[in-house]
Amino acid sequence: MHEEVTALNPYHMAVQQFEAAAEKLHLSEDMREVLRQPKRELVVNFPVRLDSGRIKTFTGYRVQHNVNRGPAKGGIRYGPDVTLDEVKALAMWMTWKCAVVGIPFGGAKGGVICDPKQMSPAELERLTRRYTTEISIVIGPHSDIPAPDVNTNSQVMAWIMDTYSMHEGFSIPAVVTGKPLSIGGSEGRNDATATGVLFVTRQAAKRIDMPLRGARVSIQGYGNAGAIAARLFHNEGCKIVAVSDTRGGIYNESGLDPSAVLRHKQERGSVIDFPRAQRVRVQDVLEVPCDVLIPAATEGVLTAANAGRVQARIVSEAANGPTTPEADKILFDKDTIVIPDILANAGGVTVSYFEWVQDLQSFFWGVDEITKKLEVIMNRAFSAVAEKADQYHCDMRLAANMQAISSVAEATQVRGIYP
Numbered sequence: 001m002h003e004e005v006t007a008l009n010p011y012h013m014a015v016q017q018f019e020a021a022a023e024k025l026h027l028s029e030d031m032r033e034v035l036r037q038p039k040r041e042l043v044v045n046f047p048v049r050l051d052s053g054r055i056k057t058f059t060g061y062r063v064q065h066n067v068n069r070g071p072a073k074g075g076i077r078y079g080p081d082v083t084l085d086e087v088k089a090l091a092m093w094m095t096w097k098c099a100v101v102g103i104p105f106g107g108a109k110g111g112v113i114c115d116p117k118q119m120s121p122a123e124l125e126r127l128t129r130r131y132t133t134e135i136s137i138v139i140g141p142h143s144d145i146p147a148p149d150v151n152t153n154s155q156v157m158a159w160i161m162d163t164y165s166m167h168e169g170f171s172i173p174a175v176v177t178g179k180p181l182s183i184g185g186s187e188g189r190n191d192a193t194a195t196g197v198l199f200v201t202r203q204a205a206k207r208i209d210m211p212l213r214g215a216r217v218s219i220q221g222y223g224n225a226g227a228i229a230a231r232l233f234h235n236e237g238c239k240i241v242a243v244s245d246t247r248g249g250i251y252n253e254s255g256l257d258p259s260a261v262l263r264h265k266q267e268r269g270s271v272i273d274f275p276r277a278q279r280v281r282v283q284d285v286l287e288v289p290c291d292v293l294i295p296a297a298t299e300g301v302l303t304a305a306n307a308g309r310v311q312a313r314i315v316s317e318a319a320n321g322p323t324t325p326e327a328d329k330i331l332f333d334k335d336t337i338v339i340p341d342i343l344a345n346a347g348g349v350t351v352s353y354f355e356w357v358q359d360l361q362s363f364f365w366g367v368d369e370i371t372k373k374l375e376v377i378m379n380r381a382f383s384a385v386a387e388k389a390d391q392y393h394c395d396m397r398l399a400a401n402m403q404a405i406s407s408v409a410e411a412t413q414v415r416g417i418y419p
């Protein structure tokens with residue numbers, strides 16, 4: 001198990017993936033130019049009063065990639081390393097993701113450069129409300145609908161919804177998804193990303209006759225996507241052998257109890273030092289002996305430097321952009337099935353779509369109905385992508401991108417170029 005991988009620019013990676021699919025689709029250069037870059041990039045610098053009385057200026061972004069299939073949709077992340085290029089990549093992936101599962105949204109993403117772990121809840125609230133005000137010129141229930149992402153949660157969504165509603169003078173729940181249930185959130189949204197990951201992993205396992213019961217699962221990242229995936233895969237009969245967060249990883253070949261690990265993380269701030277587990281490094285969880293690997297943290301973690309050492313037969317990308325194009329080639333040559341992010345983690349945006357529809361209709365559905373509808377959408381999308389991968393003898397990422405890009409290109413073509 002070796003050291004860190006090289007840093008890379010996620011937008012360059014997204015464009016490289018796009019070009020590969022565009023080439024295979026024989027897309028015209030004119031259309032490539034339209035789809036290669038975002039429609040709109042908003043950069044905001046705004047002051048926030050800290051608890052100390054000091055005023056600090058923060059930088060935030062909101063990027064809308066393409067809205068030809070419907071309003072823009074995408075999460076907001078907070079973090080010290082957020083960059084415009086990262087947000088642009090994530091916005092582009094959102095466009096393809098919505099298209100691959102066939103929901104009527106375009107892609108967007110937002111972010112604020114800040115260190116939420118060093119900020120008090122009151123500071124985070126003021127930052128969120130001011131950022132919302134700054135981007136309110138482009139967001140709205142019919143134009144661009146944010147959602148949670150890394151370091152943001154349902155409380156942050158509640159502040160966004162409240163701020164936007166205060167400006168309009170009445171409540172507009174449909175302006176964000178991933179809200180608390182009490183203000184128009186949806187049943188099943190919290191678990192949706194991980195539930196979707198489970199549904200597509202089941203399909204992939206079936207394709208290689210690998211029973212999920214007893215399968216060893218390793219997960220990088222123990223937040224909304226990773227910790228819930230650990231619980232759901234454990235309930236499915238899998239053995240969660242390794243998990244990690246930013247501070248390190250833990251490994252136990254006989255399996256970890258995901259709820260006990262979560263309690264430990266909530267009490268101690270990290271999964272590390274969990275009793276009855278061996279301490280490993282963050283990167284090591286990608287390389288431990290396992291059958292299913294779930295990257296659920298951040299971009300660019302599987303690269304040419306470590307992909308050869310991945311032991312899993314299935315990599316299910318809960319995170320966005322975890323695998324570089326070079327790593328994709330290595331994994332494909334080893335017959336590792338990589339279920340690409342735009343398919344694997346699309347359960348989140350799918351239930352966000354359900355939440356938006358319920359908010360607009362003020363009519364709410366039960367969790368069973370939501371899970372059933374989600375399963376139909378995920379299974380259908382998986383089959384379509386797997387068929388395309390077989391047809392073109394390519395990996396599932398290229399197949400999913402081809403599927404998505406052709407549908408966005410068609411929408412762009414049929415709407416025509418204004419004016």
Ligand code: NAD
Binds near residue numbers: 224348
């Ligand atoms: P989160 O903030 O809830 O959790 C992130 C986890 O990853 C934390 O445990 C953190 O410690 C860990 N982490 C962060 N950077 C890391 C690094 N460099 N190395 C190792 N661990 C690291 O965020 P989340 O919502 O679970 O999102 C995780 C990933 O899943 C992101 O790529 C996000 O875009 C993607 N995703 C999330 C959703 C969703 O509904 N939350 C939907 C689709 C995709």
